[in-house]
Amino acid sequence: MARPIVRIRDLNFSYGDTPILKGINAEIYPGQITVIAGRSGCGKTTLLRNIVRLEIPTSGSIELFGHEITSYSEQAFGEVRRRIGMLFQHGALLDSISVHDNIAIPLEQHTRLPPRLITRIVDTKLNRVGLNGVTHLFPSELSGGMKKRAALARAMALDPEILFFDEPSAGLDPMTSKTLDALIIGMAQRFGITLVAVTHELTSIRRIADHILFLDDGEVRFDGTFEEANACCDEVVFDFFHADRRQGLGCVD
Amino acid sequence: MRLKQRTIYLEGDLVYDSVPRLYAVYTRRLRQRIGLRRGLALERIDIAAVTRIDSAGLALIDEISSQHGTHCTVVGGSRQVTEAIDLLRSDSADSQYSLHETSWLERLGAWTLRLRDTVGSATRLSAEVFYRSVASLFRPRGHKRGAVVENLRIIGADAVGIVGLLSLIIGWILALQSAAQLRQFGANIFVADLLAISIVREMGPLMTAIIVAGRSGSAIASEIATMKVSDELDALRTMGIDPVDYVVVPKFQAMTIAMPLLASLSIVIGLLGGLIISLSMLDLTVTGYTDRVFAILKLSDLVTGLSKTVVFAWVIVIIGSYSGFHVSGGASGVGRATTQAVVASIFTVIVVDVIFSFTYL
Ligand SMILES: Nc1ncnc2c1ncn2[C@@H]1O[C@H](COP(=O)(O)OP(=O)(O)OP(=O)(O)O)[C@@H](O)[C@H]1O
Ligand SMILES: [Mg+2]
Numbered sequence: 001m002a003r004p005i006v007r008i009r010d011l012n013f014s015y016g017d018t019p020i021l022k023g024i025n026a027e028i029y030p031g032q033i034t035v036i037a038g039r040s041g042c043g044k045t046t047l048l049r050n051i052v053r054l055e056i057p058t059s060g061s062i063e064l065f066g067h068e069i070t071s072y073s074e075q076a077f078g079e080v081r082r083r084i085g086m087l088f089q090h091g092a093l094l095d096s097i098s099v100h101d102n103i104a105i106p107l108e109q110h111t112r113l114p115p116r117l118i119t120r121i122v123d124t125k126l127n128r129v130g131l132n133g134v135t136h137l138f139p140s141e142l143s144g145g146m147k148k149r150a151a152l153a154r155a156m157a158l159d160p161e162i163l164f165f166d167e168p169s170a171g172l173d174p175m176t177s178k179t180l181d182a183l184i185i186g187m188a189q190r191f192g193i194t195l196v197a198v199t200h201e202l203t204s205i206r207r208i209a210d211h212i213l214f215l216d217d218g219e220v221r222f223d224g225t226f227e228e229a230n231a232c233c234d235e236v237v238f239d240f241f242h243a244d245r246r247q248g249l250g251c252v253d
Numbered sequence: 254m255r256l257k258q259r260t261i262y263l264e265g266d267l268v269y270d271s272v273p274r275l276y277a278v279y280t281r282r283l284r285q286r287i288g289l290r291r292g293l294a295l296e297r298i299d300i301a302a303v304t305r306i307d308s309a310g311l312a313l314i315d316e317i318s319s320q321h322g323t324h325c326t327v328v329g330g331s332r333q334v335t336e337a338i339d340l341l342r343s344d345s346a347d348s349q350y351s352l353h354e355t356s357w358l359e360r361l362g363a364w365t366l367r368l369r370d371t372v373g374s375a376t377r378l379s380a381e382v383f384y385r386s387v388a389s390l391f392r393p394r395g396h397k398r399g400a401v402v403e404n405l406r407i408i409g410a411d412a413v414g415i416v417g418l419l420s421l422i423i424g425w426i427l428a429l430q431s432a433a434q435l436r437q438f439g440a441n442i443f444v445a446d447l448l449a450i451s452i453v454r455e456m457g458p459l460m461t462a463i464i465v466a467g468r469s470g471s472a473i474a475s476e477i478a479t480m481k482v483s484d485e486l487d488a489l490r491t492m493g494i495d496p497v498d499y500v501v502v503p504k505f506q507a508m509t510i511a512m513p514l515l516a517s518l519s520i521v522i523g524l525l526g527g528l529i530i531s532l533s534m535l536d537l538t539v540t541g542y543t544d545r546v547f548a549i550l551k552l553s554d555l556v557t558g559l560s561k562t563v564v565f566a567w568v569i570v571i572i573g574s575y576s577g578f579h580v581s582g583g584a585s586g587v588g589r590a591t592t593q594a595v596v597a598s599i600f601t602v603i604v605v606d607v608i609f610s611f612t613y614l
Binding site: 096110111112113114116117118120121124125127128138139140157158159186187 | 582
């Protein structure tokens with residue numbers, strides 16, 4: 001198999017004295033769609049924040065594109081940051097500027113493109129996520145799902161090699177979330193973009209996941225494909241992947 | 254990038270790193286050459302030699318072709334590049350949102366309606382705050398226990414230092430300025446009269462109100478605005494708690510008590526500041542100064558001075574909470590609401606002060 005694009009070794013992380021991530025080991029391979037799943041509060045968002053260096057691990061190592069980023073300064077990480085995109089759980093659009101300007105931020109900061117081309121790229125990206133004609137609105141004038149899509153357009157602005165999604169389909173209707181899943185699959189299959197998505201939605205996991213990392217209380221409880229997860233007899237994993245079935249179904253060994 | 258017989262040939266990588274330079278070449282050299290030979294419109298953009306393309310490259314192609322009307326077509330393109338373009342360009346099948354332009358007349362109308370709404374809802378809010386503040390004296394409900402005391406500390410006690418310090422300085426300034434004039438007529442002793450009247454009737458109350466507006470008016474506005482943008486107010490409502498009861502009433506009551514007290518403090522310290530200057534620079538005695546002060550002051554001066562501070566207190570709370578409740582937008586909205594609250598309440602305090610001055614000459 002190809003070299004992993006993200007490699008996590010013995011990662012520990014605490015907020016204050018509370019350990020949140022406890023000895024995580026994982027690898028994420030290029031071109032794949034990796035889903036990080038797990039119960040609410042198990043540390044999925046925290047893991048993503050560590051990978052994109054918004055938090056610094058207490059101990060352990062994280063390699064991104066072969067760079068050991070835990071020891072990088074903020075400046076040295078800048079080069080790497082340009083190659084990754086991140087979609088936050090709550091969108092995190094800047095409220096004081098229009099949708100257009102939000103998406104233009106990374107383009108203005110990281111490239112020397114003239115404004116005309118930036119506007120074109122912004123329009124293409126918005127078109128891509130199905131949001132035409134909102135460029136001059138402010139984030140507070142968008143619905144929850146529209147904000148999510150605008151934030152996705154912003155995350156995609158620089159054509160990143162790896163994209164992190166924190167709950168892409170939360171708060172979206174089934175049709176929109178299906179479109180979004182199709183978009184995710186398209187990006188992975190045809191562009192070779194690596195995607196890492198945190199999600200609880202079983203339907204969505206079933207549709208998109210090449211690879212599943214299941215976290216439980218800060219530890220990796222399961223690492224494998226969807227079929228393997230479905231057949232897995234670990235109690236916690238089983239309960240999660242069969243939560244949409246009726247009660248009373250046990251694991252058939 | 255080459256131009257040959259109505260065709261632009263693009264080659265190599267069209268990516269974020271190379272496009273800014275290519276676009277510069279296009280605008281500085283090629284566009285001009287195309288423009289010079291009018292009638293020789295660009296017909297094709299040939300991308301056969303393009304190896305890699307990303308969003309920036311696509312934007313470049315679109316931009317160039319859009320500058321040359323509808324006849325310009327994109328040709329060539331390896332399978333990989335064409336596919337990439339398709340993927341970048343494809344829309345997700347979804348509804349489109351349309352915008353509509355507004356004329357100035359429409360905007361003027363909207364502004365007028367907004368002004369009417371503002372006045373209306375500010376009035377309603379004041380009525381509600383008054384009613385609930387009085388009602389809660391008899392039937393306390395809907396706010397945290399101890400909230401009034403807590404607010405008294407934050408609005409009143411915590412402001413003692415700054416109010417005292419500024420009043421002392423203002424006392425000095427007034428004494429120095431007036432002494433410079435009065436000394437010419439050997440009327441040093443009248444410094445006491447002047448200070449007594451101006452500090453008790455104007456400077457004390459007004460200074461205090463301005464400090465409190467800056468400190469607490471802004472705090473009230475930003476607290477309520479933050480609660481509003483994070484849906485906390487709605488959460489209170491769904492729990493059957495009225496936000497006015499819960500947030501505004503304790504502040505209103507605390508402010509009503511704290512403001513006259515702070516103003517009294519300001520008056521005492523301001524006069525003390527005047528006394529210090531009088532003793533050290535004007536050869537007055539302590540008894541001489543205090544005698545004049547008590548002789549010139551009437552009880553009604555003190556009463557009007559302090560009662561207007563109560564009105565100032567109400568102005569500050571109501572404007573602060575109005576700005577908070579009517580915040581729009583997220584984080585930046587909170588900032589705007591706070592600024593607006595401070596500016597509007599200081600303005601209103603001064604206007605109210607003028608009205609008082611005319612009424613009680
Ligand atoms: N800034 C913070 N300070 C302290 N503790 C935090 C902070 N952020 C998260 N936590 C704690 O870390 C744990 C994991 O949180 P995290 O946000 O990673 O969960 P999650 O798996 O993303 O959950 P969800 O699916 O609900 O988003 C939680 O117990 C939470 O209380
Ligand atoms: Mg989360």
